[in-house]
Amino acid sequence: xxxxxxxxxxxxxxxxxxxxxxxxxxxxxxxxxxxxxxxxxxxxxxxxxxxxxxxxxxxxxxxxxxxxxxxxxxxxxxxxxxxxxxxxxxxxxxxxxxxxxxxxxxxxxxxxxxxxxxxxxxxxxxxxxxxxxxxxxxxxxxxxxxxxxxxxxxxxxxxxxxxxxxxxxxxxxxxxxxxxxxxxxxxxxxxxxxxxxxxxxxxxxxxxxxxxxxxxxxxxxxxxxxxxxxxxxxxxxxxxxxxxxxxxxxxxxxxxxxxxxxxxxxxxxxxxxxxxxxxxxxxxxxxxxxxxxxxxxxxxxxxxxxxxxx
Amino acid sequence: xxxxxxxxxxxxxxxxxxxxxxxxxxxxxxxxxxxxxxxxxxxxxxxxxxxxxxxxxxxxxxxxxxxxxxxxxxxxxxxxxxxxxxxxxxxxxxxxxxxxxxxxxxxxxxxxxxxxxxxxxxxxxxxxxxxxxxxxxxxxxxxxxxxxxxxxxxxxxxxxxxxxxxxxxxxxxxxxxxxxxxxxxxxxxxxxxxxxxxxxxxxxxxxxxxxxxxxxxxxxxxxxxxxxxxxxxxxxxxxxxxxxxxxxxxxxxxxxxxxxxxxxxxxxxxxxxxxxxxxxxxxxxxxxxxxxxxxxxxxxxxxxxxxxxxxxxxxxxxxxxxxxxxxxxxxxxxxxxxxxxxxxxxxxxxxxxxxxxxxxxxxxxxxxxxxxxxxxxxxxx
Numbered sequence: 001x002x003x004x005x006x007x008x009x010x011x012x013x014x015x016x017x018x019x020x021x022x023x024x025x026x027x028x029x030x031x032x033x034x035x036x037x038x039x040x041x042x043x044x045x046x047x048x049x050x051x052x053x054x055x056x057x058x059x060x061x062x063x064x065x066x067x068x069x070x071x072x073x074x075x076x077x078x079x080x081x082x083x084x085x086x087x088x089x090x091x092x093x094x095x096x097x098x099x100x101x102x103x104x105x106x107x108x109x110x111x112x113x114x115x116x117x118x119x120x121x122x123x124x125x126x127x128x129x130x131x132x133x134x135x136x137x138x139x140x141x142x143x144x145x146x147x148x149x150x151x152x153x154x155x156x157x158x159x160x161x162x163x164x165x166x167x168x169x170x171x172x173x174x175x176x177x178x179x180x181x182x183x184x185x186x187x188x189x190x191x192x193x194x195x196x197x198x199x200x201x202x203x204x205x206x207x208x209x210x211x212x213x214x215x216x217x218x219x220x221x222x223x224x225x226x227x228x229x230x231x232x233x234x235x236x237x238x239x240x241x242x243x244x245x246x247x248x249x250x251x252x253x254x255x256x257x258x259x260x261x262x263x264x265x266x267x268x269x270x271x272x273x274x275x276x277x278x279x280x281x282x283x284x285x286x287x288x289x290x291x292x293x294x295x296x297x298x299x300x301x302x303x304x305x306x307x308x309x310x
Numbered sequence: 311x312x313x314x315x316x317x318x319x320x321x322x323x324x325x326x327x328x329x330x331x332x333x334x335x336x337x338x339x340x341x342x343x344x345x346x347x348x349x350x351x352x353x354x355x356x357x358x359x360x361x362x363x364x365x366x367x368x369x370x371x372x373x374x375x376x377x378x379x380x381x382x383x384x385x386x387x388x389x390x391x392x393x394x395x396x397x398x399x400x401x402x403x404x405x406x407x408x409x410x411x412x413x414x415x416x417x418x419x420x421x422x423x424x425x426x427x428x429x430x431x432x433x434x435x436x437x438x439x440x441x442x443x444x445x446x447x448x449x450x451x452x453x454x455x456x457x458x459x460x461x462x463x464x465x466x467x468x469x470x471x472x473x474x475x476x477x478x479x480x481x482x483x484x485x486x487x488x489x490x491x492x493x494x495x496x497x498x499x500x501x502x503x504x505x506x507x508x509x510x511x512x513x514x515x516x517x518x519x520x521x522x523x524x525x526x527x528x529x530x531x532x533x534x535x536x537x538x539x540x541x542x543x544x545x546x547x548x549x550x551x552x553x554x555x556x557x558x559x560x561x562x563x564x565x566x567x568x569x570x571x572x573x574x575x576x577x578x579x580x581x582x583x584x585x586x587x588x589x590x591x592x593x594x595x596x597x598x599x600x601x602x603x604x605x606x607x608x609x610x611x612x613x614x615x616x617x618x619x620x621x622x623x624x625x626x627x628x629x630x631x632x633x634x635x636x637x638x639x640x641x642x643x644x645x646x647x648x649x650x651x652x653x654x655x656x657x658x659x660x661x662x663x664x665x666x667x668x669x670x671x672x673x674x675x676x677x678x679x680x681x682x683x684x685x686x687x688x689x690x691x
Binding site for chain 1: 328329331399427524541562565566567597601605606609610612613618621622623624625626628629631632634635638659660661663689
């Protein structure tokens with residue numbers, strides 16, 4: 001694991017609803033605790049992580065949410081404006097461009113443009129010499145990758161763009177970013193999955209696409225929200241019998257909940273086994289959090305689990 | 311809410327919501343239920359789980375709906391009075407079809423389909439799923455004789471991206487900006503003024519000349535289809551605003567999906583779109599509020615060993631916690647929407663990946679609130 005967090009850039013991927021942001025933040029806590037200045041980047045235009053940590057507004061602002069742990073929520077519009085300021089260097093010209101309706105149409109309609117500038121900002125955050133004025137460098141940048149489409153798509157955007165542009169500044173930058181992203185010494189990829197059939201399949205697809213399209217390995221798979229294995233098969237039989245004999249509504253409800261949990265936990269274990277067999281490697285397991293909300297305390301607990309497991 | 315009532319006399323239903331909440335299975339169960347009641351229904355799915363896709367016969371290619379084998383429903387205890395058709399959207403192919411349909415001649419068609427930029431991007435483009443989903447819906451409505459179309463929407467970053475995707479495309483193609491873009495130094499450039507010419511030259515500095523020229527060629531050939539795109543966008547809008555179209559939101563009872571559902575609903579309201587109700591999936595149903603773990607353990611001690619009884623009680627406490635959380639989130643949703651048109655589906659023990667699983671969900675969706683409460687009490691926990 002230490003090798004994963006020793007990289008400069010880690011993408012946390014996974015479909016919507018699997019707890020990707022939670023894992024990205026918990027991973028960030030581990031890295032920060034180990035002394036790395038770390039930033040978790042959200043690209044979904046929601047500042048979920050800052051809100052979960054009560055950390056203030058992170059819309060295109062780097063805010064510190066714990067010791068050595070920062071977060072930023074990147075949106076394409078701001079990323080584009082910043083990109084132009086850096087590219088053009090002459091502020092009035094940059095403002096002219098980003099303020100122009102024609103340019104906005106161009107930016108919206110050019111396919112892949114928002115992904116490209118978002119990746120540009122991610123890349124900028126990884127630089128030792130930050131281009132943003134007054135910004136300091138980070139040891140590690142963790143990206144909470146977007147849930148839309150396949151996780152690989154946004155990572156492939158720089159190359160796609162470079163191919164489309166062929167020559168010129170955009171093409172050069174696209175290639176430079178692509179080379180950084182596809183350097184396994186520099187970039188790591190973590191997949192988050194739920195122990196259910198579809199997320200497991202998607203994780204395996206992701207691994208194949210990552211290898212095929214970017215030549216990158218999947219560094220870690222984190223299985224999130226595992227139910228505790230409270231009851232074994234023999235106990236299940238005992239519980240089933242007890243349910244047949246029970247009359248009191250409360251006892252019946254509790255027994256049904258226990259049997260249900262046993263079934264779900266067993267189904268989850270089957271999916272984890274299938275995943276691990278296909279991966280040929282162990283997955284990192286995180287427990288289901290039986291709390292109404294995930295706040296700083298729960299992040300702390302999850303990060304401790306991660307630190308041990310990794 | 312009984313989904314059958316919510317969809318009475320409807321021709322199109324669009325199921326929206328965030329990713330990972332079971333939108334595809336809910337869409338399929340809704341389509342199945344309406345078909346069982348005698349309609350000819352097509353469900354358009356975006357990215358179904360493989361086993362569910364297989365069980366619906368969706369492994370076939372073609373980007374067109376296929377009838378689902380009626381024998382499958384009988385086996386699952388569903389009396390199928392109508393027909394269920396299903397298809398999996400192929401975004402790239404749908405986009406190609408639109409171009410084929412709208413191109414004024416074969417030359418323009420081939421020019422676009424073989425354009426480097428088009429080929430590189432029409433598949434991977436963000437937003438192309440949104441555009442093609444709406445476009446396909448329109449084609450299905452126009453070319454087929456389905457009584458009801460059920461659309462499972464792509465998981466969008468911006469909840470309503472897919473609604474205005476056709477408008478955004480035509481807005482760009484028609485805009486003065488594009489005209490300038492195509493002829494930056496020509497007549498159009500002069501009437502728009504000096505500022506735009508400058509914008510163009512700055513843009514050149516950023517992107518390089520090649521990209522701009524390639525894009526010009528691409529947009530110029532696409533420009534020949536402007537009228538077609540415009541007409542299509544208008545027709546899609548007309549379909550969305552049709553009184554026979556409605557939206558159902560699908561969510562799970564966790565905080566974030568509920569937040570998203572509220573946001574989505576707000577957007578629908580702002581856009582004056584019709585709204586039919588909310589399906590809340592995977593609900594932990596509270597059977598014994600305020601149960602004391604010690605009392606639970608005490609009641610079980612006759613049947614179970616003390617340690618097993620304690621474990622059952624501890625498990626029940628965790629379950630109750632989720633049930634309370636779900637109830638609080640659902641209440642927040644109902645209050646925020648000021649709407650009680652909810653259909654709650656319990657958290658089932660197994661993943662849903664076949665017709666039998668859909669049939670199980672379908673029972674909860676197509677029940678009155680009272681029937682559903684009774685079924686929940688019987689089957690959950």
